[in-house]
Amino acid sequence: MEMFKKRYLLVLAIIFLFGSCNGINRSKKVKQKSPNIIFILTDDQGWTHRSHRADPNIPESESDYYETPNMDKLAKSGILFTEGYAPNPICSPSRHSIMLGQNAARHIYNKDLDWYKKTSDWLTIPRAIKKANPKYKTAHFGKWHIAMEPKVAGFDYDDGMTSNNGGEIFEDGFINIKEFTKVSDEYLEANNIQNPTNMRRAGKPSGHWNDENAKDIFGITDRAEAFMKGSIAEGKPFYVQLSHYAVHLSLVSRKETYEYFKNKKRGERHTNPEFAAMLKDLDTGVGRIMDFVKSMGIEDNTYIFLMGDNGGRLSLNQIAKIDHNKELVEAYYSTQNERNIPLRNGKHSFYEGGLRVPFIASGPGINANRVSRTPVTGLDLLPTFTDLAGGDVEMPKEIDGGTMAPLLLNESEEKVVRNSKYLIFHQGSHRPPRSAIQNDKYKLVKYWPSKTDQENRPTIELFHIAEDLGETMNIIEMHSEIAKELELELNKFLDTTNAETGNQKVKGPYYRLMDDLGKTPEEERWDSE
Known part of the structure; x- marks a missing residue:
């Protein structure tokens, strides 16, 4: 824990030093040759987990309880993809695939278990962008969970080899909700708490507590803003990726946000105030980034992309509420059993509920209020960002995504060309x-x-x-x-692709790399995914 604090403070200090921008005129439009690119990756946000319709033709594709006004605004300012797909229905393989532009069959699920030791010359998003234009500054903040160190991947600034628990910040330390499984069960039994929908018990409860920096949403946002200020001051184009821990379990939110949803009438499809509050705090973080871009006068030269890393969880199971003394104060069973309707199933599933996600793009040359029914995938981001940054980078045959740039900038374009039509x-x-x-x-x-x-x-x-x-x-x-x-x-x-189609008794590559680096689960309390 102490090591994490030192590294966190060092990274933050460097970024803020780099980001000091005395003399910048916020009201003046900042023109740069190459556009800035902001990529916001949300965690476990389902296709319908927003307050605008994921598909304008499907009324039930809009939440009847959650509120995401800033994501709604972002969708209206650019293009809303009704058929946006995560590369995988689980976060770590999806994040690998997005960063590499390659199907998970080529890496995390390959028969070659040592593939992650051979990636020194593989294209990644920051490497590809810098090939297009070496002047780009690149940064990654938030959840990583990839079997490659961020600096090795090509990022100039990063939060390190973070995983799920990196966002479970509780006051001055980390908290692991698994510790509350036993006391939660005891509370439910002692108080005769009923399971109204006969929901399958989760391996760990969905813990909820209040935190002013809920899920490190605002910490990630602060660090991203500082990095962007520094890049602007230096006259450099930038790529910044905000990989949020929200809205992955556990459930964390600011007190006032939770109180708002606790008092709001529940919907029929969405009912959980703890999740709704965390999602709204995440949306507030998205709004801060949008406001920052406008306040710095760079909106005419900045793209913002937002997508989910995989489909939403099908259910939230039992809820354990924890106070600031880290004591269990209440537990109950959630009635959230079909959270992704009209899609089938959810996270971990290969049905639409596990794969179809929020997918939005906005920026120069993208007309507002557009809706596209062309299927797009997180695999497309690497070639798309590369094209927007300057192009002229030859894509290896292993890159399974295709550039969305023609689709984004030309309303008559209706397809993305990839190495496969499937x-x-x-x-x-x-x-x-x-x-x-x-x-x-x-x-x-x-x-x-x-x-x-x-x-x-x-x-x-x-x-x-x-x-x-x-x-x-x-x-x-x-x-x-x-x-x-x-x-x-x-x-x-x-x-x-030499994909593994059977089972192997082996850790995921992220954890094998952590072992290779001599890092232990106790050092930063890495959680499995």
Whole structure:
């Protein structure tokens, strides 16, 4: 803990020193040759977890309880993608894929367990941007959870090898909600607290407490603003990534935000005040970034992208409330059992609820109030940012994303050119092996047999997602030829990438790298994902 504090203070001091900007005229428009790029990555924010419609044609795609006025404003100022996809339904593989522009089958779920030791020449977002224009300053603040040190990835400033617990700041230290599982259970039993929806008990409760720097939302924002000020003062274009810990469990918010939602009438689909408060605080952080860009006079030369790292959690299970003495004061069962309707399932799932996420872009050349139904993915961000930064960077064949720049800047453009006409999702190795592949209309989901259950053939489902967004009907028997075509393309891709389609008893690569670096879970209390 002490080591983390020292490093945190050192990084903050360097950034603020670099960011001192006496003499900057905030009212004057700052013109730079290359545009600034701000990327805001939210954690576990579902497609419907916002107060504007994720799809203007679907009324239930808008929350009936949560409030995200700044994200709403951002969506209106630029382009709202109704079919934005995370590269994976779990945060660590998704973050790897976004940073590398490569499908998870090529790295985190590859048969080669030493792949992370061979990435010294792989393109990353900051490396690609600096290839396009070496003048760019780059920074990453917030949750990392990638098997590559941020500085090695090409960032000039960063928060280090952070993971989930990095955002669980409670006053002067960290708190791990797992410690409250036993006392929460005892409280529920002793007080005869009922489980109204017969919800499956979570492995750990959703802990909630009040914190003025909820989930480090405002700390991340402060550090990003200081970095941007320094870049502006130096006359350098910048790329900054704010990877928020919110709205991942545990649930943290400012007291006044929680009190507001506690007193607000619940919706039918969304009811939890603790989650709503944390989401609203996150939205406030987004608003601060938008206001900062305007106040510095750089809005005409700055892009802002926002997306979720994976789909929202399907349920929040039991809630444990903790006071400032770190004592349990109340526990109850949440009624949040289907939080992603009209999408099916949620985080960890290869159905739409696990993969479809908020995806918004705004900036120079992007007309306001646009809605795009072109499927886009986090894999597209690396080539897109590279193009916006100056382009002229040859993309290796392993880059699975395509540039969205033509789509962003030309309303008549309706596609993103990638190395495949399909969107492919995969996991294996240290997680239950499964895959999905989809085109504009159809989606195939495949469950591979595990090594402990080899006698069962893979289970395959086919859905017409263009007409059945909720994936309620498996139509494989009616369209077996389509299923065969999609499965053939999926298998071909997995064979080409040397993807692991079975189970291996191994830690995730982030934790293997942490072992290689000699860091222990006790040092900064890394949590698993």
